Amino acid sequence: MLNRRTLLTAGAFTVAGLAPARNSPTSPERRGYTGDVQRLRGTTKMFADLDDQYGGGHARTAVAAYLTRDVAPLLRGTSGRARQDLLCAAAELTYLAAYMAMDAGAHDLATRYYISTIRLASEAGDVVLRATGLRSMAVQAAELGHHTEAFDLAEAAASSLGGRGPDRTRAWVRGMQAEAAAGVGGRWDALNLLRQAEAQLERADSLPEADWTGNYRRESFEHQTGLTLTQLGDHATAARHYAASMSARRPVERRTRALIGLRAAHAFLLTSAVDEAAAMVLSLGTDVRSISSARVRNQLRQLRADWQPYRSNAQIAAADRLVTSA
Template identity: 70%
Template structure:
């Protein structure tokens, strides 16, 4: 029930939409905060703020656009505008047009420049949109031929991949928030001019190399909490992979888009994306990549409530991984190891509500991580701690968190920060326990 009012409702349009959505004031605030977070904005409205909106207060621009998107999704009304909520248009630039259309190289160049030079605009001009995922049905057609101006060759491909590997190493060590602008600068100013001039036998390899770097930019943006930006980079990755005729990389991007959708709570879209990734390869491709995609399908089927499908897919994932005949390091997009599978099992079991077993698999994944994987070890470690907590073992949660106290301060990752905030919120009622109190103090200020 909404709280009793002491001032009359002035914004009847907003009141009507809240009623149609079936939300309380607190739920409305949570939805607005969540949509804003998808675009990298950290806002913290509560039910009292919604009460102020109803009495005539207009929130700041990023909240207006987040609220519009939240109601669009809830009411399935893509036509909604600020005026429908009783607010003036705040004047923020509209979201970019359909990212699946137009010249993919020009779009990538513009995206990189926006990311590099005008981060506030690219973060607030649009949100992570479910509508953009509908473009997958029309994707896969090649763009118009380009007139060659220069002759990029095999040496350019080697250099781009070497730089991508260096940036990927930094991402593994320090998180997606570190060196992101350097990636954007290299992508937009060094790589896209090569694509515009690419011709001949080196062209497909150059587009694949560029798609790999776009994929890394997407992953880093997602890890940094800039999900609207990450979505655009992922779409660019799919389009560049299509230009190169690289089905493995296309499937890889779709699989990671499924991860993004799942982490943002869009379970239906995550399931569709994971299944689409599998459909691209049709059971053919590198064994580790197939296992990586099948594992994601297991998680999304668990989220959809199809328990037996999820468990069967986990068994298939293990079989595919056991049959993989290549070293993990040999497949850039399928670097899938046993510890990766343990993490995927943990995520799937979490979706199925088996937190005690999930914690054991998360712990196995955390212990097996290589020294370079600082961010991943911290992320999975915090998930391990949270699983122990939800399984009723706050002491083991605290012990696990204390193992990470030296790693967490090194990492620039919104995902790690979010996991840590959820963990600390969950164990507050156990702070009388000395171990929990020690862990909470050790992690204070790091979330």
């Protein structure tokens, strides 16, 4: 993981960050126009929808190929006013590539994509996109157990915003600060930051769909509350927040529903609420095994290991059969 100083001083983007692999064919540079930006954003949305439904392991190589063969030549060939919009659109796609790589378990690659996101956003002067990249690196660090790095990255994301940006985005970053503070043992700081994030979210005047990044909803806050309370060891309350988040998710969010549902089940199990844990897994159906996500697989592996002492429970046995036969 990069240290905070490296991230805060990340300079202008260089196309080396999106260079194709050795011996891969390269495309000649070309100038980009408004239509190219619209096409790029449309393609990003299409890939984001696939990621939501099928996980980061699905279509990840297609995103990488599109970045190197279509986006990089545009960045090499575009200057002037058109470049800023193109940089922002490229940063959004690079951010998606990073998130998909992280979800697929390719963490070194994900980190490189996140760095490219931050540099693209920095050159474009887009503080919200820059904060988005930093915040998501904090998520990655937290999930890998690097709690000090997660804390530093979450603080860097907040510093990057500097009080700017929509309330919804600021709440999104503040919520990650809460989770990261809990990870380094800052119980009261974490709870206070959660209250601040909730207040910012409640006064947000933008629609959740207004921005593709920083699209913070109440169900997202419930999930982050669960993650924060898990770090603090309050598994019973965390389970209720996870369950609330999972039940409010839209049908297209199959990967997210599966991941949070498994986290809820694990939290229930840790409080000996065995039937609730099994019911949560059964409610997910076959999505748990059909989604291409290393994060989902890892969460499932941990859950199955911890419910072994309860295999005589009929509900646990049914849940186990479901996730192993799907």
